[in-house]
Amino acid sequence: MKKIIVLNHKMNFEKDDIVKYIRNIKDMIPADKEVVICPSSCFIPYFDGKYNFKLGAQNGMYKVRSSCTGEISFEQLKSFNVKYALIGHSERIAHFNESNQMINKKIKSCLDNNILPMLCIGETDVEKSLRKTPRVITNKIKECLSGIKIDDSFIIIYEPVWAIGSGKIPNSKEISEIVNFIKDLVYLNYKVDIKVLYGGSVNATTLKTLVNIEELDGFLIGSASVDVEQIKRIFDII
Numbered sequence: 001m002k003k004i005i006v007l008n009h010k011m012n013f014e015k016d017d018i019v020k021y022i023r024n025i026k027d028m029i030p031a032d033k034e035v036v037i038c039p040s041s042c043f044i045p046y047f048d049g050k051y052n053f054k055l056g057a058q059n060g061m062y063k064v065r066s067s068c069t070g071e072i073s074f075e076q077l078k079s080f081n082v083k084y085a086l087i088g089h090s091e092r093i094a095h096f097n098e099s100n101q102m103i104n105k106k107i108k109s110c111l112d113n114n115i116l117p118m119l120c121i122g123e124t125d126v127e128k129s130l131r132k133t134p135r136v137i138t139n140k141i142k143e144c145l146s147g148i149k150i151d152d153s154f155i156i157i158y159e160p161v162w163a164i165g166s167g168k169i170p171n172s173k174e175i176s177e178i179v180n181f182i183k184d185l186v187y188l189n190y191k192v193d194i195k196v197l198y199g200g201s202v203n204a205t206t207l208k209t210l211v212n213i214e215e216l217d218g219f220l221i222g223s224a225s226v227d228v229e230q231i232k233r234i235f236d237i238i
């Protein structure tokens with residue numbers, strides 16, 4: 001199975017940089033990987049072409065054609081060939097109070113529009129120190145997937161909140177255990193084998209360890225994804 005590599009640009013780049021970025025990265029995409037680029041929404045039209053990577057959204061709105069100033073629906077994103085969407089990223093929870101109920105509606109709307117949702121889940125440092133990770137994950141999956149039928153294309157990204165942008169990652173044993181826990185939990189409840197990626201401080205250095213974790217189906221790369229030279233090194237490692 002092809003490993004999935006998701007590049008989350010967050011709020012980086014301006015118009016001229018993005019044109020240059022696409023020009024540089026399009027010839028670097030490895031054929032044996034599924035690469036998904038999630039640019040800022042304003043740059044999505046720049047990616048609407050015949051490229052060897054897939055286009056992802058960093059967010060979307062579950063309402064359709066409604067009075068919702070400033071939002072972009074998954075239906076609109078679909079019309080630009082968006083195939084994937086990050087859902088419930090911890091930065092959206094921190095800045096916009098996204099609730100599990102909202103995340104649930106977003107997942108439904110993605111699936112209605114043939115967009116593959118990538119549900120982000122992970123514990124905070126406090127939850128980790130209190131050994132609450134399995135409970136946090138169980139609750140998140142239960143509430144976010146309530147009433148939703150998923151199949152084996154579904155993606156969960158295990159992304160510990162404390163690892164994002166910190167340069168720190170869990171050790172390999174911890175990641176393996178949590179990824180297996182997520183896969184088993186989903187199998188038990190939905191009878192499907194989903195894919196689980198890891199996110200949080202993934203870069204050319206941390207990947208030397210992360211790449212050996214067999215259970216992982218891929219990676220979500222944030223800050224390192226804006227540096228084309230680093231991306232090249234990352235593709236060589238994975």
Ligand code: PGA
Nearest residue numbers: 008164165200201222223
């Ligand atoms: P990071 O971010 O790679 O900069 O830690 C990952 C993400 O939040 O998408």
